[in-house]
Amino acid sequence: xxxxxxxxxxxxxxxxxxxxxxxxxxxxxxxxxxxxxxxxxxxxxxxxxxxxxxxxxxxxxxxxxxxxxxxxxxxxxxxxxxxxxxxxxxxxxxxxxxxxxxxxxxxxxxxxxxxxxxxxxxxxxxxxxxxxxxxxxxxxxxxxxxxxxxxxxxxxxxxxxxxxxxxxxxxxxxxxxxxxxxxxxxxxxxxxxxxxxxxxxxxxxxxxxxxxxxxxxxxxxxxxxxxxxxxxxxxxxxxxxxxxxxxxxxxxxxxxxxxxxxxxxxxxxxxxxxxxxxxxxx
Amino acid sequence: xxxxxxxxxxxxxxxxxxxxxxxxxxxxxxxxxxxxxxxxxxxxxxxxxxxxxxxxxxxxxxxxxxxxxxxxxxxxxxxxxxxxxxxxxxxxxxxxxxxxxxxxxxxxxxxxxxxxxxxxxxxxxxxxxxxxxxxxxxxxxxxxxxxxxxxxxxxxxxxxxxxxxxxxxxxxxxxxxxxxxxxxxxxxxxxxxxxxxxxxxxxxxxxxxxxxxxxxxxxxxxxxxxxxxxxxxxxxxxxxxxxxxxxxxxxxxxxxxxxxxxxxxxxxxxxxxxxxxxxxxx
Numbered sequence: 001x002x003x004x005x006x007x008x009x010x011x012x013x014x015x016x017x018x019x020x021x022x023x024x025x026x027x028x029x030x031x032x033x034x035x036x037x038x039x040x041x042x043x044x045x046x047x048x049x050x051x052x053x054x055x056x057x058x059x060x061x062x063x064x065x066x067x068x069x070x071x072x073x074x075x076x077x078x079x080x081x082x083x084x085x086x087x088x089x090x091x092x093x094x095x096x097x098x099x100x101x102x103x104x105x106x107x108x109x110x111x112x113x114x115x116x117x118x119x120x121x122x123x124x125x126x127x128x129x130x131x132x133x134x135x136x137x138x139x140x141x142x143x144x145x146x147x148x149x150x151x152x153x154x155x156x157x158x159x160x161x162x163x164x165x166x167x168x169x170x171x172x173x174x175x176x177x178x179x180x181x182x183x184x185x186x187x188x189x190x191x192x193x194x195x196x197x198x199x200x201x202x203x204x205x206x207x208x209x210x211x212x213x214x215x216x217x218x219x220x221x222x223x224x225x226x227x228x229x230x231x232x233x234x235x236x237x238x239x240x241x242x243x244x245x246x247x248x249x250x251x252x253x254x255x256x257x258x259x260x261x262x263x264x265x266x267x268x269x270x271x272x273x274x275x276x277x278x279x280x281x282x
Numbered sequence: 283x284x285x286x287x288x289x290x291x292x293x294x295x296x297x298x299x300x301x302x303x304x305x306x307x308x309x310x311x312x313x314x315x316x317x318x319x320x321x322x323x324x325x326x327x328x329x330x331x332x333x334x335x336x337x338x339x340x341x342x343x344x345x346x347x348x349x350x351x352x353x354x355x356x357x358x359x360x361x362x363x364x365x366x367x368x369x370x371x372x373x374x375x376x377x378x379x380x381x382x383x384x385x386x387x388x389x390x391x392x393x394x395x396x397x398x399x400x401x402x403x404x405x406x407x408x409x410x411x412x413x414x415x416x417x418x419x420x421x422x423x424x425x426x427x428x429x430x431x432x433x434x435x436x437x438x439x440x441x442x443x444x445x446x447x448x449x450x451x452x453x454x455x456x457x458x459x460x461x462x463x464x465x466x467x468x469x470x471x472x473x474x475x476x477x478x479x480x481x482x483x484x485x486x487x488x489x490x491x492x493x494x495x496x497x498x499x500x501x502x503x504x505x506x507x508x509x510x511x512x513x514x515x516x517x518x519x520x521x522x523x524x525x526x527x528x529x530x531x532x533x534x535x536x537x538x539x540x541x542x543x544x545x546x547x548x549x550x551x552x553x554x555x556x557x558x559x560x561x562x563x564x
């Protein structure tokens with residue numbers, strides 16, 4: 001059990017970390033810093049929060065483990081602020097959707113006093129805000145843990161146990177490989193769904209009322225927060241563009257087959273897609 | 283109440299028409315013809331079936347209303363077979379996902395003896411087969427009814443009441459406009475989801491195990507039957523290619539904004555998509 005778990009800037013994921021940690025007895029004491037004053041006030045009254053403090057620096061004092069739950073562009077700046085206040089041997093992890101640059105910079109900022117072990121729980125949602133958090137959000141979901149070769153092995157083990165302790169299934173991968181993976185399984189689907197909605201908005205939005213469950217499902221993630229996604233796409237631009245190029249090539253191949261009425265080719269591509277999708281189970 | 287409802291070639295939709303018609307007391311007698319002998323045998327024992335017969339012609343005898351539930355390429359050939367056996371003033375409808383050509387040809391085949399009023403219930407699923415049918419499949423879902431200007435007005439009213447009677451919300455539109463609408467809200471999403479799965483299958487299928495609920499939802503319809511979709515894409519090729527072109531343009535615009543790091547443009551497109559998606563409600 002951790003003596004003190006500190007959570008900085010809780011949104012959906014940070015709010016869920018606090019709830020899950022309390023529900024599963026992962027930490028004796030949970031300390032939270034929230035950027036907005038009104039959030040801080042409401043959080044102070046929650047059963048999964050032992051103290052709300054006024055600054056990230058103060059929150060970092062005495063922490064066994066700090067979870068930086070801020071958007072990707074705010075993670076390293078926060079770590080820079082708390083670095084001088086961290087106890088020797090303490091742990092820092094995050095929930096950022098992109099890991100390459102953040103992992104390298106956070107490691108460099110902390111040096112060998114405290115240990116940064118990046119993480120990315122695959123438990124996002126089109127919902128946002130700490131209020132939407134849930135103690136069961138991580139259960140059975142992948143949490144990437146992305147150490148560098150030089151990351152302290154003991155720290156990697158402890159942070160992995162922390163995320164497992166919240167119910168997640170930990171997958172340990174290199175930070176750059178992580179970014180390539182999520183470009184394909186998360187960022188590309190986001191662009192595909194958003195582009196679809198953008199086209200339909202431009203065609204005739206009223207047609208939406210005729211749609212069946214298929215369109216609803218296919219576009220659900222397009223309801224996600226554009227500002228959050230802007231920072232993710234900024235951070236993972238190159239990998240996202242590579243994945244997007246593959247998608248454009250695939251659509252081009254579909255269109256070319258339609259153009260030349262090559263129905264066997266169309267069917268073969270649909271069948272390959274079905275095989276892949278069937279691998280998820282029902 | 284219809285005296286005799288005949289259903290030809292029931293799959294998911296035809297099987298659901300029979301169940302819903304029985305549950306809601308829409309027809310006194312339900313007669314079914316199934317192409318495959320083993321399906322015919324199993325259907326004969328169902329409480330929503332009063333008789334299974336050996337040929338479409340026989341099934342059409344004495345029918346007040348015939349639902350042709352076959353795939354789009356088999357609809358007109360079936361109507362051609364049953365035309366000589368239909369009583370004067372009887373009604374024929376279908377469940378085909380594409381309506382322009384089918385509606386015109388079916389109208390021409392039947393002449394003025396019986397009346398064809400095309401329909402398309404937006405209640406498909408990645409599930410298939412009459413066994414998967416449900417009495418509630420149409421409840422609250424759109425059912426397009428697509429008369430030609432020359433279609434008998436009384437027949438249009440009766441077929442519309444039939445679909446409303448099964449729980450659907452009827453939307454009456456011109457057959458060609460229907461094909462343009464579904465190219466956008468149904469066929470394009472299918473291609474977008476299938477192309478996404480096809481890319482991921484080609485990248486690294488094992489990454490699937492890391493995916494969150496977002497990818498699962500976004501790709502659900504890619505599990506649909508490739509052969510069924512082949513016939514739909516064949517039938518609606520030109521409208522689908524127009525919609526696909528818009529989608530490709532949108533993705534190109536996203537990529538161009540990413541390339542020049544125009545984050546305001548990226549955010550604006552994501553926000554337009556979110557606005558559209560939010561219109562569905564939760």
